[in-house]
Amino acid sequence: MLGIVEATVSVGVRQMCCRVGIHQQGFVKAAEHLQALAQLRISPERVRHIAQAEGRRVQTIQAAGRVASDLSVETGRLRAGGPSRVYVGADGVKVPMVTQQEKTKRRQRRRRRRAGGVIRRMHRGADNPYKEFKIATLYEESNTHRLVVGTAGDHQVLGRLLRRQAATIGLDRFDQKLAVADGADWIEHQLQVRLPMLEEQVLDFYHFSEHVWQAVNDCFGQGTEKAQSFGQTLLHAAYHEGIAEVLVLLGQERRQHRAGSRRRQALEGLLRYLSxxxxxxxxxxxxxxxxxxxSGPTEAMCKVLTYRLKGPGMRWDKEGAEPMMSLLALEQSNAWESYWQSQYQALQLCQKN
Structure with a gap:
């Protein structure tokens, strides 16, 4: 139980508060919408409290791997009776946070406004104005059926979450299992440790090309004819001939430049990265x-799961941002209706007992 929220607010009202609360306009507008559309007069602070409390419940369910996802071997089939395929992705995304310095200023303003009154407890502020949240996605070929999770924890926390979601959908039973992600070391490590059943781990081609263009522009000059020509040659080779040919071309070009020179260092950096x-x-x-x-589906989820957190002027505590992200992940996992149905069923069971 989450205490007073559940004791005094119906499941239907909780659902409405969460529905309007996850949209980017903020809790003030959410309260206005509730009054206009449902004749519910609830303060913005109360809407926030209800939505974030529900988000913490969802976090618990996600951590236990109990989200009722519609992603399965059957929904993951490429065609009727054909093989099933599942993709896994992971990434990090920055979320604006309230720093401790900003917290201190807010406390001072509240004390002046509420002299002699009760001041609401505030969480400790962040050390930095932005914190990297981590997101993982599991999806089938069309990305219609998927399971999404996000966390403010480190890559180990995400890895444990990912492992549980994989168990939820029966990842090991899919015929084809692969990951598509950027080249971050933490992603590769977690995929290898948590999901050893994956058959392929693909470096997202966009990130591949980013590293190519960075290197050739550093070597030959930003946007020069030589940079454009060599960059296109490398990408064509990667797409049509394979990574071995790319490494050969890089090695040949590298030998054309003096040891220790800026140009050679740029090419050597790309060689190390790709090797x-x-x-x-x-x-x-x-x-x-x-x-x-x-990795477009994963990149899209990074935007969707944080659009509520990145509104104009918005700053968050980790304790407030993480539950809101969990509600958005629930919605994007196509599990919103099944979650609320389970809440109604739990209430009915309590009433019978």
């Missing part, structure tokens, strides 16, 4: 198998 991830860059083979080579 370390060569097994994730076999794009011709992936394309021949019909695999996606872009």
């Amino acid at each position: 370390k991830r060569a097994s994730h860059c076999e794009y011709p083979r992936y394309l021949a198998a019909g695999y996606q080579i872009g």
Whole structure:
């Protein structure tokens, strides 16, 4: 139980507060919408309290791997009676936070306004104005059916969450299981440790190309003809011939430049990056198998799960931001209706007993 929220607010009102609370306009507008559309007069602070309390309940369910996802072996089939395929993605995204310095100023203003009154307890502020939240997605070919989670914890926390979601959908029972993500070391580590059943780990082609363009522009000059020509040559080779040819071309060009020179260092940096991830860059083979080579669904979830948190002028405590992200993840996992149905059923069971 979450205490006073559940004791005094019906399941229907909780659902309405969460529905309007996850939209970017904020809790003031959410309270106005409730009054205009449902004739419910609830203060913005109360709406916030109800929505975040519900978000914490959802966090508990997500952590236990008990979200009723519609992603399964059957919904993941490429065609009727055909093989099932599932993709896994992970990424980090920055969320604006309230710093301790800002908290101190707010407390001082509240004390002046409420001299002699009760001041609401405030959580400790963040050390930095932005904090990286981590997001994981599991989805089938069309991205219609998916399971999404997010956390303010570190990559170990996300890894544990990801492992539980994989168990929820029966990841090991899919015929084809692969990850598509950028080249961050923490992502590769968590995928290898938590999901050893994955058959492929694909370096997102957009991130691959970003590293190529960064290196050739550093080497030959931003936007120069040589940078454009060599960059296109490398990308064409990666897409049509494979990573081995890319490494050969880079090695040949590297030898054309003096040891220790800026140009050579730029190419050597790209060589090191791609050599370390060569097994994730076999794009011709992936394309021949019909695999996606872009992490667009995961990138989209980074935007969707944080759009409520990144409104104009918005700053958050971790304790407030994480529950709101969990509500958005519930909605994006197509589990919103099933979650609230379970809440009604739990209430009916309590009333019978």
